Amino acid sequence: MRIILLGAPGAGKGTQAQYLMGKFGIPQISTGDMLRSAIKAGTEMGLAAKKVMDEGKLVSDDIIIGLVKERIAQDDCKDGFLLDGFPRTIPQADAMKDAGVSVDHVIEFDVPDDVIVDRMGGRRVHPASGRVYHVVYNPPKEEGKDDVTGEELIIRDDDKEETVRARLGIYHEQTQPLVDYYSAEAEAGNCAYHKLDGTQPVETVSAQLGELLG
């Protein structure tokens, strides 16, 4: 079960990744979370990545591809994985194909930009686990606290409206072409492609995913 979650920042990929991990027992590979933990650890790569991410831009394909290859070689990925936030560009998708990494399902989350801007203002995250909440649409049980550990939730530096708009621009320019890329892959019989209406409530989207991936 190898799944790619495709969609704009804020479309709900991380939220549904939580559901899919539980349902299928496969790990979520979030390149954003991997980069943020490198930033926190203060590694050289992390410092370089932070500068780029704070401007709302994409980290270089080479860095990301290296990270992902290393991660999917680990033992917990042998029955499958969920790629969340990767590939982000056509060269990244090509690199994955060249490395012989096939995928079973590509799931596109379709959400208009204005809905996304509204969502990002309310997003709260638990950095250690990657769990994600929304103050209105998906609130934690206790305000400001992670449901599982009770630790503090944070607001991501790149969730400011200005940065979100920059990220959406880059999504449309560099990542949305993957919609056609993977639709063509599906037509060639290399994977299944599913498009979901990501404006529906969290539970509705989860239910549709459960049905699709059965």
Ligand SMILES: Nc1ncnc2c1ncn2[C@@H]1O[C@H](COP(=O)(O)OP(=O)(O)O)[C@@H](O)[C@H]1O
């Ligand atoms: N179906 C939904 N309806 C309303 N809000 C949602 C929905 N899915 C996710 N959210 C909220 O929108 C924000 C972005 O979701 P997230 O899963 O972090 O997106 P992504 O991983 O695609 O960037 C979060 O605050 C999340 O709680």
